[in-house]
Amino acid sequence: MSKLGARSLIAVPYIWLVLFFLVPFIIVVKISFTEMQYAIPPYTDIVTWADEALTINLNIGNYYYLFTDDLYFWAYISSVRIAFIATICTLLVGYPIAYAIARADSATRNALLMLVMLPSWTSFLIRIYAWVGILKNNGLINNALISVGLIDQPVPMLNTEFAVYVGIVYAYLPFMILPIYANLVKLDNSLLEAAADLGSPPWKTFLKVTLPLSKAGIIAGCMLVFIPSVGEFVIPEMLGGAETLMIGKVLWQEFFNNRDWPVASAVAVIMLLLLLLPITLFQRYQSRQLEA
Amino acid sequence: MQTGRLSNWSKSFLSLGFLFLYAPMVILVILSFNESRLVTVWAGFSTKWYGELLRDPQMLGAAWISLKIAFLSASAAVVLGTMAAIVMVRMGHFRGKTAFASMITAPLVMPEVIIGLSLLLLFVSMGQTLGWPGERGIITIWIAHVTFCTAFVTVVVASRLQEMDQSIEEAAQDLGAPPWKVFFLVTLPIIAPALISGWLLAFTLSLDDLVIASFVSGPGSTTLPMAVFSSVRLGVSPKINALATLIIVTVTMAVFVAWWIAQRSLKQTTHISK
Numbered sequence: 001m002s003k004l005g006a007r008s009l010i011a012v013p014y015i016w017l018v019l020f021f022l023v024p025f026i027i028v029v030k031i032s033f034t035e036m037q038y039a040i041p042p043y044t045d046i047v048t049w050a051d052e053a054l055t056i057n058l059n060i061g062n063y064y065y066l067f068t069d070d071l072y073f074w075a076y077i078s079s080v081r082i083a084f085i086a087t088i089c090t091l092l093v094g095y096p097i098a099y100a101i102a103r104a105d106s107a108t109r110n111a112l113l114m115l116v117m118l119p120s121w122t123s124f125l126i127r128i129y130a131w132v133g134i135l136k137n138n139g140l141i142n143n144a145l146i147s148v149g150l151i152d153q154p155v156p157m158l159n160t161e162f163a164v165y166v167g168i169v170y171a172y173l174p175f176m177i178l179p180i181y182a183n184l185v186k187l188d189n190s191l192l193e194a195a196a197d198l199g200s201p202p203w204k205t206f207l208k209v210t211l212p213l214s215k216a217g218i219i220a221g222c223m224l225v226f227i228p229s230v231g232e233f234v235i236p237e238m239l240g241g242a243e244t245l246m247i248g249k250v251l252w253q254e255f256f257n258n259r260d261w262p263v264a265s266a267v268a269v270i271m272l273l274l275l276l277l278p279i280t281l282f283q284r285y286q287s288r289q290l291e292a
Numbered sequence: 293m294q295t296g297r298l299s300n301w302s303k304s305f306l307s308l309g310f311l312f313l314y315a316p317m318v319i320l321v322i323l324s325f326n327e328s329r330l331v332t333v334w335a336g337f338s339t340k341w342y343g344e345l346l347r348d349p350q351m352l353g354a355a356w357i358s359l360k361i362a363f364l365s366a367s368a369a370v371v372l373g374t375m376a377a378i379v380m381v382r383m384g385h386f387r388g389k390t391a392f393a394s395m396i397t398a399p400l401v402m403p404e405v406i407i408g409l410s411l412l413l414l415f416v417s418m419g420q421t422l423g424w425p426g427e428r429g430i431i432t433i434w435i436a437h438v439t440f441c442t443a444f445v446t447v448v449v450a451s452r453l454q455e456m457d458q459s460i461e462e463a464a465q466d467l468g469a470p471p472w473k474v475f476f477l478v479t480l481p482i483i484a485p486a487l488i489s490g491w492l493l494a495f496t497l498s499l500d501d502l503v504i505a506s507f508v509s510g511p512g513s514t515t516l517p518m519a520v521f522s523s524v525r526l527g528v529s530p531k532i533n534a535l536a537t538l539i540i541v542t543v544t545m546a547v548f549v550a551w552w553i554a555q556r557s558l559k560q561t562t563h564i565s566k
Contacts (some may be wrong), residue, residue: 005471005472006383009375009378009379009383010379010383010386010392012372012375013372013373013375013376013379013392013396013442014379014388014392016372016438016439016442017392017395017396017439017442018395020411020414020435020436020438020439021395021398021399021439022395023414024407024410024411024413024414025410027410027413027414027417028406028409028410028413031413041416041417041420093309093312096301096302096305096309097305097306097309099302099305100298100301100302100303100305100306101306103298103299103302104298104302108298111551112306114547114551115310115313116309116313118543118544118547119313119314119317121496121543121547122317122536122539122540122543123499123500123517123520123536123539124500124502125500125502125517125520125521125524126320126520126532126535126536126539127316127317129520129524129532129536130316130317130319130320130536131316132524133319133320133323134316134319138330138332139332140319140332143332170312170313170316173309173312173313223401224400224401227401227402227403228401228402228403228404230403231402231403231404231405231406232403233404233405233503234502234503234521238524248403248404248405251405251406251409252405252503255409255507256506261413264409265409265413268405268406268409268410271403271406272406275403278401279398279401279402282397282400282401283393283394283397283398286397286400286447287380287393287394287397289447289450289451
């Protein structure tokens with residue numbers, strides 16, 4: 001390829017990403033050091049030029065506020081906790097499904113994969129909304145349980161943390177299944193046969209051979225579920241109720257309800273710092289996939 | 293991995309998994325024909341919610357805006373994503389590649405609230421310093437959607453580029469075809485299926501986005517998910533069940549048509565190769 005052609009091929013997506021992905025983060029960091037004001041734009045300038053003096057006004061008040069106010073601290077803690085537990089649940093549900101799909105013959109495999117993906121091509125919002133009708137106090141599950149006489153009072157499920165777990169597992173399941181499946185399907189059969197020939201029982205072969213060899217897929221799947229779940233807004237908003245504290249919801253309220261853009265930016269910066277390690281882990285896997 | 297007949301364990305995992313994935317959707321479809329507003333009372337078959345949905349000018353307007361944005365975002369994302377995929381798979385090493393790789397894969401997992409907030413702040417700052425965009429709306433949503441959809445298209449196209457047999461391109465090159473001709477006459481037709489699935493994926497992602505669009509939209513550019521969200525926030529609305537059914541039916545039909553075409557072309561190629 002000509003040098004000019006190659007350069008412009010790199011330049012177009014590169015410039016787009018720098019302009020609309022990297023620069024916005026820098027602006028978020030900048031605005032997190034300003035103060036809210038009732039004007040347009042609703043934050044103060046960092047650098048001002050007045051009376052022949054250049055003033056740089058870095059306000060660390062937003063961060064101080066985040067670290068001293070219990071609400072934010074607990075929102076971070078509980079987001080990470082909820083996302084972590086939900087990721088483990090998704091793994092436990094997703095791994096056997098991925099395993100079963102990888103064991104099927106190739107025609108069935110494609111059909112099963114399509115069935116796994118199909119729900120996520122419909123609407124995320126509507127699929128979460130479906131659970132409202134299933135979980136609420138006079139919803140399908142409670143009504144069914146009452147009518148067969150198992151319970152006489154509805155069990156509160158909607159607006160609890162449990163509902164958030166159900167929502168995350170439900171919405172993110174395909175993102176767990178696909179990378180694990182991609183890993184398992186490449187697994188060399190002769191390794192399993194060798195283990196069997198040497199007298200290893202199936203469960204032991206699974207633990208000692210299959211599971212370690214699918215580690216890359218497990219890590220990718222877990223990161224694909226964990227990272228977006230930490231900042232999830234729709235699921236805790238629709239299923240979690242007022243009690244469930246998650247940082248994505250706090251950021252949303254800070255921005256849309258309190259209209260405090262600087263504090264919302266500081267919330268985003270801390271969230272990003274928290275996610276830096278998992279994101280790096282995910283990227284290492286992903287760029288190996290892209291380049292290999 | 294050993295393939296063949298599924299064990300009973302596998303079968304039960306699959307049945308339970310698919311029951312979990314599909315039951316809530318089936319319930320929505322059934323409820324959309326329920327005369328009653330209540331989830332738990334079946335008051336008889338009715339299509340009145342569909343009538344109400346189709347007479348709701350706000351929903352229809354929002355659907356039209358969403359379809360326009362999704363079409364334009366998917367088209368731009370396919371161009372950018374294909375370029376990025378070629379850069380990632382074929383270009384070898386260049387200065388700044390690590391940064392490029394991080395920027396292209398980060399949107400796959402980045403929480404939407406962060407992407408939405410950061411792009412909004414970019415647009416506001418640009419508006420302050422450059423005078424553009426003066427007002428947020430379809431164009432700002434389009435930029436945001438192109439940015440995150442490009443990442444998904446890149447992954448889809450890159451995996452196809454890795455699988456493809458590079459010797460065909462080399463043959464064309466040896467026969468004296470200039471690089472642009474090799475790309476348009478050889479590479480592009482081979483990776484075309486990936487471009488189509490990338491486009492469809494980007495289209496559905498854009499159509500589905502609530503969070504990012506809420507941040508970067510402006511007056512008069514309410515998208516369908518935004519309209520749905522404000523309607524379900526007010527309580528259960530049977531109209532949404534009707535909308536859900538329409539979406540589920542459309543997606544299922546589209547997927548089966550795509551599936552059927554893929555199967556048929558697969559059969560043809562095996563037939564030719566015999």
